[in-house]
Every structure is written in C-alpha cells, then in structure tokens.
Amino acid sequence: MPLVSQPVGRRERNKQEKLDRITAAARELFAERGVDEVTTQEIADKADIGAGTLFLYAKTKGELLLLVQNSTYADALVKGRSAAAAATDVLDAVMAIVRPVVECNRKQIDNGRTYLREMVFGDPSEPHHRDALDLSVQTEEAIAAVLLRDERTTAQDAAARAHIVSAIMFISMAATINAANPVDDVVQEIRDQVRVLLPE
Structure with missing residues (x-):
C-alpha cells in the first residue's frame, strides 16, 4: 500500500x-x-x-543573522557546484565553488564578518548554528570532490586540502585588512594561496 x-x-x-x-x-x-x-x-x-x-x-540577533545568511550561503553553494561541474581545470573548478560563497559573504561586509564569527563562536547546539556548520562541511566536500579529479590525489589528501581551502577562505573573508577590498581582490588572494596547495 x-x-x-x-x-x-x-x-x-x-x-x-x-x-x-x-x-x-x-x-x-x-x-x-x-x-x-x-x-x-x-x-x-x-x-x-x-x-x-x-x-x-532565534534566541539572539546572531542566530537571526545565521538564519538569514544560511539560506543565501546554501544558494551560493548550489551555484558554485554547478559552475565547478563546467570547469575543466581543477583550480578553476575550486574557485568556481569559492567565488559565489565570497560574493554571498560580502554583500554586506559587516554582516558577512559577523556571520563568520557566529559560526566559530556560536552555540553549536543551536539549530541555525548547526546549519551554518553543515554548510561549511558541504563546501569542503564539494571542494574535495573537485580535487579528486586529479588522479594523483587520494581521498585523504583531498579532504585535508579542502579543509585548508576552507580555512584560507574564512580568514580572507574575515580579516580586517580585507574589509574594504572588493570581491575580485579577495577571490584573487584566495586563488593565489590555493594554487600553492595543488600538485604541479
């Protein structure tokens, strides 16, 4: 039945x-x-x-921000995965995932930086915080899948490199020194660092 x-x-x-x-x-x-x-x-x-x-x-204003930003981040990740699928070069594919996330985070720079702070220091038992952390994990998984296109890369190395890419992205978006920088500058900074991670 x-x-x-x-x-x-x-x-x-x-x-x-x-x-x-x-x-x-x-x-x-x-x-x-x-x-x-x-x-x-x-x-x-x-x-x-x-x-x-x-x-x-939502118990705090920070949780309200997580609620708002999570849906935008999820949309950015969908866009990035789609763009990565069309990219043939591994570095270009990784950056295809990264760019929409950076764009999403920098629509309102102070909000984006506060969102990142809430992800790190917020209450992980709170559902909106859990959702934000899950989006971070999904981003790393998408990047790892792209890195595995290189046959020399093991699943363990891909996961470790994806985690490093996530850290680079996080620091570049959150850093006060980059607060006034446009999206293209932040993306280029991330690209320059990610390029060094990839096998020649």
Whole structure:
C-alpha cells in the first residue's frame, strides 16, 4: 500500500509563515543597516509579531543573522557546484565553488564578518548554528570532490586540502585588512594561496 503524505496542519503552517516573516524582516533590516544597527524589537515589529515570539525562533540577533545568511550561503553553494561541474581545470573548478560563497559573504561586509564569527563562536547546539556548520562541511566536500579529479590525489589528501581551502577562505573573508577590498581582490588572494596547495 503506497504511503500517502499527510497535509501540513494549521499549526505547522502558522509556524512556517511566522518564520518566513521573521527571516524576510531580518534580511531586509540587516541589508539596510547592518546587523549591529538593528534591534530584535525592530525585527519583531517588521515581522508583525511579539518580541517573545521572535525568541522562540532565534534566541539572539546572531542566530537571526545565521538564519538569514544560511539560506543565501546554501544558494551560493548550489551555484558554485554547478559552475565547478563546467570547469575543466581543477583550480578553476575550486574557485568556481569559492567565488559565489565570497560574493554571498560580502554583500554586506559587516554582516558577512559577523556571520563568520557566529559560526566559530556560536552555540553549536543551536539549530541555525548547526546549519551554518553543515554548510561549511558541504563546501569542503564539494571542494574535495573537485580535487579528486586529479588522479594523483587520494581521498585523504583531498579532504585535508579542502579543509585548508576552507580555512584560507574564512580568514580572507574575515580579516580586517580585507574589509574594504572588493570581491575580485579577495577571490584573487584566495586563488593565489590555493594554487600553492595543488600538485604541479
């Protein structure tokens, strides 16, 4: 007998609708003014919910930023994987994954840097933080898969190099010295370092 999916109940629909409103409100306000200049009360007001309800979905402003940025990061990773599939050179394919992630992170530079800080120092038991860490793992897996195109590279080496690429990317995006640099400069800095990692 085939399984029949159950319709989503009203309570679940209401929860999802509130989450969508919160995400949209936070995304808009963070993009306009940056995460540090927005209060949780403003987000609650814009989402047309009470502050107490807001905290049921995210306990801190940092978690709200993770919620917003995670969906953008996920889209960037899909775009990067697709571009990498079309690239024939290994370095170009790695950078095809990296570029959309950098672009996503630098749409609002302060928000991007705060997002990275939340990933490192946030509460890993919090679901939005877990999602962010999972996206980081997925990025490394995508890079490792590209590195394995080189037949001389073992799975262990590919995973280690992908982890190093992730660290390079993270530092380049988070570094204060790069705060004013355009995306192309940050991507070039990452490319120059990644090139040294790859076998000749």
